Amino acid sequence: MNKVKSIMSWNAFPSLLLFLVFLGINGFITGGLSLSFFKSFTATNAAAVCVAIGVTATILVAGTDISLGSIVSLVNVVIVTLCQKGYAVLAAVLIALGCALLCGMINGFIIGIMRVNPLLTTFATSTAFAGIALWILPYPGGSIDFSFGDWYGSSLFGMIPMPIVMIGILLLIWGIVRNVPAGTHIYALGRDIKKAYASGINVTGLRFFVHTFAGLAAGIAGICISANTCAGSPTVGSSMSMNSIAAAVIGGVSLNGGTGGISGGIFGAAFLSILISIVVSANLSSVVQSLIQGLILLVGVVFSIIAADKELKQKIKHLLKARGGMI
């Protein structure tokens, strides 16, 4: 019973529940869930999950990052352009990953060291990064050697699909950070920046690290998307930044910082992805699709916020108790 309770009060529980329910609905609509569905689902949506992990990390320190979508586009464009120029795929990928890290560091420098508001900073940098992407590749096009796509479709040791490995790399880094003092410091910083500073926490360094981590996450997301599509587009990530923030909130991560965890971002992003795939596979006319998507998103956020609201829960409990007494 205690275990059930601790799961129920877990921040990411509502998003997990939403994900599972909608996974079931999806199975109902498409007639059963198959292994191939999961494979293509993870391959398509690993990028969204990676971006959500990055954004969640920045939200935990009471910041935010809306430039990640632009970094994803930039990484995609860099990989495609370098491949066209005859670089080996691996070299292109590593250079692009370096670019993403650099972008994250720029964000971290302006937010951490120059102390500018994160939302405004990342808006400005996202304009700049998207501009670079558009400058390098003005029109969608180009292609990457299909062996890259095959590698992405393969499995590590024949067991773990590559998309999961990519997410796993991020989780591993985050897991290491959580188990050193800096992990606790991140939460302290998110809860109350002044008290954190007074306790001797390196605020500047942590902010810098978190945004660099977000840049890395966006870089990995860009690799996933490039491998999945094997084509270049300067606007491929433009809708990702905002969606990932919504995903984090559905996953129980408080935008005020210090509450929630990476798992919330992952399940939130998974829920959003399954939502999109349901709306597409439900055979609705394309005209109503985006309206329905928006409405379900709204309901999802309201649901997860109400589920996280302790006061409201108490009220409901009281109500239930009163009912029970009467019966």
Next chain:
Amino acid sequence: MEKIKRLNNPYVPAIIGSIALMVLGQTLSSGFLSMNNISSILMITAILTMASIGQAAVIISGDSGLDMSIGAIMSMTALFGPMIVIGSGGVSFAFMIPATILMGAIVGLLNGIGVQILKIVPLVMTLIMSNVVNGFTIFITKGQPSVTVSHELQSISQTLVGPLRILPTAVIVILIVLEVFFLRKSRYGRMLFLVGNNCNAAQLCGISSKIVVISAYAFAGASAGLGGLMLVGYAGTAQMNMASGYTMLSVAAVVIGGTKLTGGKGTFIGGALGSLVLILITTILQALNMAAGLRSLIQGIILIAILMANSREPKLRQ
């Protein structure tokens, strides 16, 4: 010393910035300061100013208030406004103005209810609302906007009033009236500042902070709705999501104009000056005939520079 102190008001960076940009524009391409170019700059500035007025009201209301649905509302009213046809062109134009204001206000009201009653963080609530509004627009127009902008509506960007066209003139009048009689002198304006500064204190003073904040969002929606009508009148045609860029531009304009994102402080006129700076940057870069990507890159870098110069947070040690 007194003079320097008086100069240290929030408008100064925006004013200096816009003068510097005008000089830069003139040196880079002669004819930048011609009457024709200035009036077209003022026209776009007027539209962005409408968006920034609403954004400023929401930001002043505090509690990390932010309206990310302004672009979606503007796109919606830009598409729906010209569809209103009642009798002759003049009559339907007269109906368009209150109708677009009402449409925007309804969306803003929903935003406010979500933020204040459902307790959703403003950033996320308005972001999702913009998704819903965009979806609604696609649903109603069936994804194929076929808008004929009537002659009366187009005339707002063509008729001259003195040296200026009618649209910027109207916006300047609206701006000053709102700044002085709505934000500074009205009962509601004072309540808005108090709620933004300290919500608990306002509550203890007997102000219903919820209603004040909800009406701030409704006001933002209304001004964005009117801005959308102006945009379609200026552009002459309407497209899906034509105003999506205005959301973040309005936030940036308000911040450049000296309003802090923490709330409780701010002006509408500052937002107008910030809009002027942003539009000047865009126009100069367009006049230089650069590639779209390079333009966006330079715009981003200039924006970062302005932010680093203008809105750094104080050191934690203090």
